[in-house]
Amino acid sequence: MLTEELRDKVKKIKLLLLDVDGVLTDGRIIYDSHGRDMKFFDVHDGLGVYLLRKLGVKTILITAKDSKAIRPRARDMQVEEVFANVFPKTKILDKILKKYKVLPEQICFVGDDLVDLGLMKKVGFSVAVFNACQEIKQVASYITLKEGGRGAVREVAELILKAQDKWQEAISVYDT
Secondary structure (H helix, E strand, O other), rough: OOOHHHHHHHHHHOEEOOOOOOOOOOOOOOOOOOOEEEOEOOOHHHHHHHHHHHOOOOEEEEHHHHHOHHHHHHHHHHHOOEEOOOHHHHHHHHHHHHOOOHHHHHHEEEEOOHHHHHHHHHOEEEEEEOOOHHHHHOOOOOEEOOOOOOHHHHHHHHHHHOOOOOHHHHHHHOOO
16 A cells, blocks of 8 residues: 555556566576577556557666567557666656656656666665565655566556546446
């Protein structure tokens, strides 16, 4: 459950930033015999991102490592943009603030590992997935009940939509 203070933070969210490995995926990277990587994504997370977009909250993926698997998934979820090979992740924040005309307090970032630490400290609502490292959990405003790649992003999407009183609108198309 969210405290009133956290609910007030979540109500302001206009932009969701997501790490990829360990947040949108379960953290495993599998290489085939040709050296191509494969990742596991959760369909529930994808619908959560889609619902956010439909109701005015944009999503951006930020990853320190690039992969061919990321872009098709980003297209499926209709994310606004993918920033790959970004380290430190904080170096992209000013560009995002200007391009999307948002303030840091209007951004939610979901991370899981040390490469996310700096960006977690610079946004209004920072979220650690359940299986994040301890350093990430210590700076997070919220820790999900679900693990990365296993519904954590959907949990965050629902949290945002419910705090902004948009959840019923989000599900109404499916309730016919």
